[in-house]
Amino acid sequence: xxxxxxxxxxxxxxxxxxxxxxxxxxxxxxxxxxxxxxxxxxxxxxxxxxxxxxxxxxxxxxxxxxxxxxxxxxxxxxxxxxxxxxxxxxxxxxxxxxxxxxxxxxxxxxxxxxxxxxxxxxxxxxxxxxxxxxxxxxxxxxxxxxxxxxxxxxxxxxxxxxxxxxxxxxxxxxxxxxxxxxxxxxxxxxxxxxxxxxxxxxxxxxxxxxxxxxxxxxxxxxxxxxxxxxxxxxxxxxxxxxxxxxxxxxxxxxxxxxxxxxxxxxxxxxxxxxxxxxxxxxxxxxxxxxxxxxx
Amino acid sequence: xxxxxxxxxxxxxxxxxxxxxxxxxxxxxxxxxxxxxxxxxxxxxxxxxxxxxxxxxxxxxxxxxxxxxxxxxxxxxxxxxxxxxxxxxxxxxxxxxxxxxxxxxxxxxxxxxxxxxxxxxxxxxxxxxxxxxxxxxxxxxxxxxxxxxxxxxxxxxxxxxxxxxxxxxxxxxxxxxxxxxxxxxxxxxxxxxxxxxxxxxxxxxxxxxxxxxxxxxxxxxxxxxxxxxxxxxxxxxxxxxxxxxxxxxxxxxxxxxxxxxxxxxxxxxxxxxxxxxxxxxxxxxxxxxxxxxxx
Numbered sequence: 001x002x003x004x005x006x007x008x009x010x011x012x013x014x015x016x017x018x019x020x021x022x023x024x025x026x027x028x029x030x031x032x033x034x035x036x037x038x039x040x041x042x043x044x045x046x047x048x049x050x051x052x053x054x055x056x057x058x059x060x061x062x063x064x065x066x067x068x069x070x071x072x073x074x075x076x077x078x079x080x081x082x083x084x085x086x087x088x089x090x091x092x093x094x095x096x097x098x099x100x101x102x103x104x105x106x107x108x109x110x111x112x113x114x115x116x117x118x119x120x121x122x123x124x125x126x127x128x129x130x131x132x133x134x135x136x137x138x139x140x141x142x143x144x145x146x147x148x149x150x151x152x153x154x155x156x157x158x159x160x161x162x163x164x165x166x167x168x169x170x171x172x173x174x175x176x177x178x179x180x181x182x183x184x185x186x187x188x189x190x191x192x193x194x195x196x197x198x199x200x201x202x203x204x205x206x207x208x209x210x211x212x213x214x215x216x217x218x219x220x221x222x223x224x225x226x227x228x229x230x231x232x233x234x235x236x237x238x239x240x241x242x243x244x245x246x247x248x249x250x251x252x253x254x255x256x257x258x259x260x261x262x263x264x265x266x267x268x269x270x271x272x273x274x275x276x277x278x279x280x281x282x283x284x285x286x287x288x289x290x291x292x293x294x295x
Numbered sequence: 296x297x298x299x300x301x302x303x304x305x306x307x308x309x310x311x312x313x314x315x316x317x318x319x320x321x322x323x324x325x326x327x328x329x330x331x332x333x334x335x336x337x338x339x340x341x342x343x344x345x346x347x348x349x350x351x352x353x354x355x356x357x358x359x360x361x362x363x364x365x366x367x368x369x370x371x372x373x374x375x376x377x378x379x380x381x382x383x384x385x386x387x388x389x390x391x392x393x394x395x396x397x398x399x400x401x402x403x404x405x406x407x408x409x410x411x412x413x414x415x416x417x418x419x420x421x422x423x424x425x426x427x428x429x430x431x432x433x434x435x436x437x438x439x440x441x442x443x444x445x446x447x448x449x450x451x452x453x454x455x456x457x458x459x460x461x462x463x464x465x466x467x468x469x470x471x472x473x474x475x476x477x478x479x480x481x482x483x484x485x486x487x488x489x490x491x492x493x494x495x496x497x498x499x500x501x502x503x504x505x506x507x508x509x510x511x512x513x514x515x516x517x518x519x520x521x522x523x524x525x526x527x528x529x530x531x532x533x534x535x536x537x538x539x540x541x542x543x544x545x546x547x548x549x550x551x552x553x554x555x556x557x558x559x560x561x562x563x564x565x566x567x568x569x570x571x572x573x574x575x576x577x578x579x580x581x582x583x584x585x586x587x588x589x590x
Binding site for chain 1 (some may be wrong): 410413416417418422423427455458460463464465466499500501502525526527528541542543
């Protein structure tokens with residue numbers, strides 16, 4: 001396992017971690033400058049943050065600052081009530097693939113979606129098996145385009161508590177079953193074309209985690225770190241800083257690196273009650289410190 | 296599948312559902328009288344509620360009212376830091392088995408516990424594999440005593456969002472793996488001695504749910520119903536009334552009954568922001584109505 005204790009060479013910042021500072025929404029351009037200032041050499045930005053500033057401007061800034069991407073968030077959200085909805089999701093994911101390409105991302109992170117309407121508070125149906133079938137078909141369709149332009153897709157299984165609203169792929173096993181079904185050859189153009197984004201927050205609880213990491217092998221395209229707090233007071237925005245919770249992050253990273261993963265460790269913390277209330281410099285300094293001691 | 300639409304013959308009330316009425320804690324004796332008044336013929340009480348009134352008094356009242364039990368909550372909480380802690384959990388579960396016997400419960404529901412200290416807000420270690428080993432050993436020890444007195448143990452897998460604080464058994468598959476390991480013969484004294492309590496709230500999201508229900512067969516000792524709300528605002532106490540959320544309850548019940556399950560459908564709703572604020576009569580009437588239309 002790589003030694004992270006002396007520097008933050010392998011730290012990437014998922015830019016949602018400082019989406020807000022002192023409660024105020026922060027432009028991605030400001031976040032990128034702060035990363036450069038703190039010697040953070042990689043990021044994983046969210047589409048809405050990119051769009052708010054402009055793709056071309058962000059692409060130019062990323063290049064000028066010498067930043068790399070560890071991923072691009074996100075494609076997916078396939079399930080829909082009708083053909084038009086399904087088509088719109090494919091078109092939107094194709095756009096996300098193009099943007100990921102423009103930003104030179106190593107993969108597009110796929111948050112696949114779940115029950116249509118649930119995210120808005122009112123599910124339009126309860127048939128999660130139907131949503132899962134639409135997700136499978138959606139990934140298959142997106143993969144064709146992604147392969148044609150050479151952009152790997154990384155399915156991110158989300159925690160089961162987000163199965164209704166955000167993703168109906170909730171275990172690493174399920175994500176890998178999809179990979180094996182849709183991409184049995186495991187590669188296109190010499191690269192893994194369909195893999196997974198492994199977030200310790202979503203997967204730490206799983207009794208099959210280590211077995212499935214071993215199964216995943218080269219399909220692990222991204223590694224995300226934060227921590228699980230006790231108590232957790234919000235199902236979405238109460239993630240903890242590494243070291244403040246109960247996840248055995250180094251043990252999971254060790255298992256992931258044993259499969260050959262040698263990419264960035266991406267810090268992704270949604271925290272409306274704590275970290276989003278602090279200053280950007282304090283959050284980044286803490287990320288850097290904890291990356292050395294708790295990842 | 297049994298027809299529940301015309302009466303509430305198979306409705307059991309988990310007494311936590313009306314633990315509070317209009318915000319005020321309710322004695323179990325009052326709850327039992329209310330059940331009798333509403334023609335609810337079965338209950339599943341919690342130990343703290345029983346203890347607050349007194350075991351003998353509750354046993355006498357249950358008998359006088361002609362109530363049955365669908366389960367008794369709960370044994371388990373095995374993981375501990377030291378030998379004394381482990382022993383205390385065994386002693387406590389043995390007491391729970393005795394109480395379940397006194398109340399003529401068909402099974403003791405096992406909430407197995409997780410990381411010591413996490414429920415109090417500060418985990419004393421993060422080694423969930425250790426906790427899982429302690430749970431396995433604890434169930435094995437409790438099972439010996441349970442078999443000697445003829446009390447089936449029903450392992451309840453809890454939702455993964457409760458893996459740190461309440462139970463490190465979080466999927467039906469994991470619970471059944473434990474059953475198969477600790478009780479390969481599947482029976483003692485002519486009954487299933489180790490099985491599962493299947494709560495739709497904890498398991499609905501699982502892509503392997505239906506396959507594991509088929510595997511479970513006669514091991515399904517209890518069936519619990521409520522609903523998953525979108526959004527869910529609290530990880531413990533924001534369960535929904537059947538029909539108000541996204542769980543395909545009838546579909547799951549059908550799968551469970553296809554395995555021969557013919558027991559009660561136990562309504563278990565923890566709801567600090569909604570149902571615990573209403574009157575007991577309103578909650579029970581709503582349970583009865585929804586048991587007919589949404590279970």
